[in-house]
Amino acid sequence: MAKQYNPSLVEKSWYVWWEKSGFFVADPHSSKPPFVIVLPPANVTGALHIGHALTTAIEDMIIRWKRMSGYNALWVPGIDHAGIATQVTVLYSSVFVVEKKLMRESGKTRHDIGRENFVFEVWKWKKQYGDTILLQHRLGASLDWFFECFTMDEKRSAVVTEAFVHLYKEVLIYRDLRLVNWDCILRTAISDIEVDYTDIKERSLLKVPGYDKPVEFGVLTSFAYPLEVGLGEIVVATTRVETMLGDTAIAVHPEDPRFKHLHEKFAIHPFNGRKLPIICDAILVDPNFETGAVKITPAHDANDFEVEKRHKLDFINITDDGNINSDGGSGFTGMPHFKAREAVIQALQKKKSSCKMH
Incomplete structure (x- = not known):
């Protein structure tokens, strides 16, 4: 007898026999009461960890108990494409290698290779890590592999559509206008849950991808x-003074006596002459904060977007x-976002617009 239990040797041979014997297969024609659970599909961003093992063990106990209790029990296995998380993982692994090769050989970036080639790389990643995940789940879990699925396969995609x-x-x-979190490196929109927020309470210099020097915030x-x-x-x-290039109004509190005489009047944009209405908004404006007047840039701020509506x-x-695009003004077109910030401040100072930083 072996000195210690070796699960990889023992379970591998038993699992093959369990599968061949059909112990995990649900019968679609059975008269037994049905019981179905789906194994939460693991992301193909990497191999499984101990947390997956815990979930699998708990569900395995449930499904085996239901089988022994007379149910026609089905436990559905699968893996999840994980959306942007996989895209990020792929971009900084296999596709990043492709990008470096493309840049070295032809001067092209990963954006130049196009969607079709990128999707091909994603499927390569899925094949590599998806197979690893499924192999890990085969070590003891009583899943019905006939129903194995991938959340981006043809059937699942058709159902989503x-x-x-x-x-x-x-x-x-x-379809409507909405603000999105745009990632300038990935060049795609990402969800709120994928954004890391940093609370900045004082003047801070932070490194921003794509910029040689740290950028000043706060x-x-x-x-x-x-x-x-x-x-x-x-x-x-x-x-964010650079967003004034897209300002379309200035908001004041309706009860603020300092601005009563400006209700329904207009400010003039210093760079393009656009007329900005002075609007009253008690929801947004705190008359006790700073000057009591708020610039409104609906396309670049969530609160301002609500004001626009x-x-x-x-x-x-x-x-x-x-x-900055052409709508930002010819004097700033093509400038990276934070370089435009410096240019706008300089341009305002030349216009003698009482520009101050504090």
């Missing part, structure tokens, strides 16, 4: 918008892939 078509026909989903920049003839100016404060303002997107 059908579901979205149904939701669209029922007007439960619709600084309020105040500047003055000229008003219509004879009305003087109105000062606003912002931590309440007041039906213009929506001007000034960036494409992290660079």
